[in-house]
Amino acid sequence: MGIVVQKFGGTSVSSAEKREQVVRKIKHAVDEGSRVVVVVSAMGRAGEPYATDTLIGLAREISKQIRPRELDLLMSCGEIISSVIMVQTLRSHGLDAVALTGAQAGIVTDYHFNNAHIKEVHPAKILKLLDEGKIVVVAGFQGATGDGEITTLGRGGSDTTAAALGVALKADVVEIYTDVDGVMTADPRMVPQAKPLDTLTYQELCEMAHLGAKVVHPRAVEIAMEGRIPLRIRSTFADGPGTLVADGAPIGSIEIRRDKIVTGLAHLAGMALVTIRSKDDLNENGMVLDVFEIMADSGISVDMIQVAPYQIRFIIDEQRMEQAEQVLSRTGLDVTIEPGFAKVAIVGSGMRGVPGVMAKMVKGLRQAEIAIYHSVDSHTNIACLVKQEAMSKALQALHFQFLN
């Protein structure tokens, strides 16, 4: 009997009505003869009593500073509570289920509190419970170090839990349930013509996630890709097949064919463009290294990096502008930082080696009268920086150009 891992986000478990939908999905997998492992996030959003943000708020009321270790201890309770609530719901439907913390599920992580990486998964306990005919509900987003320190996995942690369990359990599929029908060609709030994709390669999903599509966390995609376990992104509240994510090459019976150059669009708003200019060669005087070391030490992520002898450009999150200004002033270089940009990107493993893709992108944006301030490309994506107010228009133009 094959194993299916199903991951449900916080909104899916936050109300009795929504939990009914979750049960329907679990029951469906059980009825199809699968052994089911369920991964749940903490309930709801900020303001609700057992939401992660509420727990943190409680601690921050007392002292703004909360150490990463205690923060993880506190946050881990959110998912544990969710897992017990889910077990209760399943039992009220006559389904036999058991709740496990991340540690009990065998998730072993490193010591990076708040943003731990999974080092190993020991699936023996889950396998034993599955063999006893139980549905196993695992608290997502958490694990423990070898010596029992409780850790959390950072953003998208429950996706990562699901993917890692999928690999360790050699699952047939890891299903990521969300409130959308699957992975869309673009964000439907920006591009009304956006449509769900039937299939996607790991690489493409990974790119889209890194470029701002918030369907599933890139780390989870990478884990699934390495373990060659197919992912399926689908809606908790609808019955469509969703989007299957797998390798370009066949895995068992699953094979993804690419007939389009561009698979989808991604975007990331709220970016600031940093431009550093110098009269001296920045490579020769070592300032290139200095600049990126300063950014790294400050914990500011840089993206869309372009290095030239007398100029360095990259983008950062607008939120970190002030901090970046301050730390970069130390270099004595001419630094300007402009907020109000957005990154728009076309993604597709089909564009590899295909000539003229950039030309087609520029043409699409130009026809819509959108200026390009900066760009980067890799073999599977091209990203352009545009003014934030033009983002939606840019995405629509690119959708028309590549995905109509």
Place this chain on the structure above:
Amino acid sequence: MGIVVQKFGGTSVSSAEKREQVVRKIKHAVDEGSRVVVVVSAMGRAGEPYATDTLIGLAREISKQIRPRELDLLMSCGEIISSVIMVQTLRSHGLDAVALTGAQAGIVTDYHFNNAHIKEVHPAKILKLLDEGKIVVVAGFQGATGDGEITTLGRGGSDTTAAALGVALKADVVEIYTDVDGVMTADPRMVPQAKPLDTLTYQELCEMAHLGAKVVHPRAVEIAMEGRIPLRIRSTFADGPGTLVADGAPIGSIEIRRDKIVTGLAHLAGMALVTIRSKDDLNENGMVLDVFEIMADSGISVDMIQVAPYQIRFIIDEQRMEQAEQVLSRTGLDVTIEPGFAKVAIVGSGMRGVPGVMAKMVKGLRQAEIAIYHSVDSHTNIACLVKQEAMSKALQALHFQFLN
């Protein structure tokens, strides 16, 4: 440097104001040069968002039945949240503290979910943290089995955690903080003349706890007694020395002298008196065994047991009356169960071998015109069953007789 274990109940950590008082107590111990381990219960009472009862309510809303294992998983979060909140409070006062779950604190229990017993304590992690100069805040009421199942310790569990840690750490003292000034000679709500006791033997406190005094859980007292670690029961909100609980014999510098015959009074209301009569010898036909086996199998606690050839009498909780009536009807014996009784008891290791104590007790109750329906005695206590409405008057009469 000696170690002090301080236990604070749920009400002591439930509000910012009360937590300030807790910090004052901890700071005091630190200033006196002690290494401090703090044990906390879950915050507040039913209705408050992170109280244990609220967590359970949430689960029961979905399904009345909640399995002991998942109940423990859920409940353990209450104390973990408390421990992090307490660490935050201490840090906001510039005190370096670290939070540990029961499992992390090395509390190993058996597999009796909801009412687990501590089997071992591995204090290495706590000792290491204390050596680093940290205040260690442990989530009370919980532990884990050898293979990582989360358990809770049942009623009074945080007291038990504190006592067990005290023994394992060879603490100078385990301080149990409550909202009263210490152990009183009687319940001040019943006996206005009641006064705090300076000292008490383990045995006496244990008897009083078993007989209904709700200051500290008897299991905690037994653990402290076996480990010969002194307990101090004192108020979070006042500065008195409270009541020192230790051996009758000297422990280091601590010795408790008894100059009074009776140390205190205890009471237990809401009891029902069960009387079973027979024309045949109940010993000969084996019905004595039958009766007590039936009660045990039904999980009904019996107390004040008196067995005679043609009559058995004992008391049970009024709440279990109906159930007892039902299961005892199977014996075919003549069973009557009367509700509305209360047990009043005098406790004191000083009464051992002293003649005339029962006479004095009967005299005291008779002068107050209180009828005795049933009685039992041991070498350190005598308990009488009286009508519930006479309980307060009986306690006052006994207080006047023995403790004035």
